[in-house]
Amino acid sequence: MPALAMHLLTHNLKHKCNVCGKAFSCPCLLQSHMRSNTGEKPFGCAHCAKAFVD
Numbered sequence: 001m002p003a004l005a006m007h008l009l010t011h012n013l014k015h016k017c018n019v020c021g022k023a024f025s026c027p028c029l030l031q032s033h034m035r036s037n038t039g040e041k042p043f044g045c046a047h048c049a050k051a052f053v054d
Helices: 003-009 027-038
Strands: none
Touching: none
16 A cells, blocks of 8 residues: 555544554554454464464
C-alpha cells in the first residue's frame, strides 16, 4: 500500500485494545497486538522451534 494511504489510516484509530488502550486502524493490527499481550505465537517455523505472533 502506498505510504500516504497507510498514513491516512492512522487518523482513524477505531480498534482499541481492551488491555492497554492502544488503538489501531484495522482489526488485523489489533489482533496481532493482542497476541503480544497474551504471549501467543501461533505461527511456528517448520524447520526450527522459533514461533511468531504474525
